[in-house]
Amino acid sequence: MQITVLVLILALLTVSGYQMGRSRAAASVGGRLVELHSVPSYHGFYVALWAGLPALFLFALWTASEGWLIMRMVMSALPDRLVAGDPQTLNLLKADILNIAHGISTGRDVDPAVTAAAAHYNSLRAISDWSLLAIGASLAVAGLAYGRQCISPDLRARNRVERVVNIGLVVCSMVAILTTIGIVLSLLFEAMRFFSVVSPIDFLLGTHWSPQMAMRADQVGSSGSFGVIPLFTGTLLITAIAMIVAVPVGLMSAIYMSEYANPNVRTWLKPILEILAGIPTVVYGFFAALTMAPFVRSIGHSIGLDVSSESALSAGIVMGVMIIPFVSSLSDDVINAVPQALRDGSYGLGATKSETIRQVVIPAALPGIVAAIMLAVSRAIGETMIVTMASGLTANLTANPLDAVTTVTTQIATLLVGDQEFDSPKTLSAFGLGLVLFVVTLSLNMVALRVVQKYREKYD
């Protein structure tokens, strides 16, 4: 409630700060706007920023530290007998307090001290909210007053607003970077827990994948073995099949669209191709499982081959179809970016259209095409659903496209589906797989970037 009020107050103050800044700036030169260093609207933005930013900053800081601070205060007020336990019981205790404070039943009898702590928590929380409202609102008013005070004809409001915008842009770009770092770190920590149980060498070089672990000592079988080689060969096999389908078809259709199709055909062909990219992968998945796999199998039988009903081939083909629009759309763009002057040069020497395309346009567009293919490969490696549905979960170490194989992402998905214990290597192995996969796709992308940079021709 208080937070909503604060947000409303802030919005109101910022808007009025803008108006105030504008009119004050105009008044300060008696309406002769030429005498101002900056246009009145910049003065408006300047005041508005002073009113909004410090309060927002405080708000962010407050919400980030509030929960932790309050919990600390609550815990220190608890009787000693409750806080004496090990970190795990303490965490449980904290969770209990939070649950009761939020009115969620814990489903068992609770120590009266804990109930009291929950009440304490709630009261502290209320105090915190009210003080945030008070401090935030007064900070905003103070900022507004200060900003308004600063306004004079010589104030370089334009440059200062520019600087704030600049900082804002930097912050936005940091979000992506920080998120990436966060993801990598969380992956890394969980993976390290996994590698403390299973040796990385066994993991990377093992040829048998069977992550089932015995729950009890007397359980039969399933000692759990974590060799990723079958998973990576499966991934490679399916990716290779997908690329064999997607690259020629995608490239050819890109060439057709950019060089041969007349504009009318192009206007409806390109969107239709891009619809392919809009189909959810799950839909591709059941297309692969229900249509493609039986089709592949019946063809295989008719020519006397033994095809399993879940085959790498059918998953790969459907995945390739899924990737076609990636390859074609990106390649189409780079082919269009090849300067007309190069084509003219080739035609001027008496080359035909196909000679020109083969020997001039494609080589000139090659870096972009390579980048498109690399992106498509990353996409194929990361694809989960089609394989889950059409190629199964059996980790066969095989290069036969007619066999069932499984991929890294499919295994990660199955390992983490449903309720899992987070102390068993079976669950943790998902993070190990994730880490290796991350490293693989990252290096692929880096190679692609290097290729593109190295062979890029500068056309101005």
Added chain:
Amino acid sequence: MSVQTQIHTKPQAAARTAPAVPNKMVARDVKVFYGAKQALKGINVEIQENKVLALIGPSGCGKSTFLRCLNRMNDTIENCRVEGLIALDGEDIYGKGIDAVQLRARVGMVFQKPNPFPKSIYDNIAYGPRIHGMATGREELDEVVEKSLQRAGLWNEVKDRLREPGTGLSGGQQQRLCIARAIAVSPEVILMDEPCSALDPIATAHIEELIDELRENFTIVIVTHNMQQAARVSQKTAFFHLGDMVECDDTEEIFTNPRDERTQGYITGRYG
């Protein structure tokens, strides 16, 4: 296709041009339309063998359009329609039996901006001979490449780095590479569309010398905005204005004694 015999140049001008020089190409009443817009309004020009014809005129007057008609480069532009007659050695190049692709091997073209292919210097030159199957075997191809580069005056500068990309050369070298590439297919006519407009004066001087030498073996048509250049390199000059060819005569005549007021205004710098 109607062939109009009326020529814009006046009788005494026709008498002055020595009839001994045969016409390599002839244009009669050439009209070009881009969609509904008419870019050329009936052009009549004779292009004499082993001479340099300069096309001058203000921007947008149709010089480049006319040049591109001569090897049917306009075919690659949509909505572009060409009417009238253009003959190469007496044969209509827009006629039924003519393959535009083959034609462009006979009438080569050098463009305003140097446009080397993203290939090595060697492959840039060898491109044309390869697609036309003009050289059998490695040695013959090497020979064609060397000869073309020598004729373009580039051989000494690049002979040690034939395998390096053509795009790494300087602007002037790139343009000479493009000229070498054009002469490698031994065309009969070379069309040059402002070949020096992107180059500095020294590189320009190089190219101009080159054009003068090439005249011995080729017929050259050059579009230029630079009046001095037209005066230096050409024997014939045609002045274009707003889609019309105002006059076409010996270069000396055009620059010293233009008959039309518009020509005089343009070459003296009053407009354009």
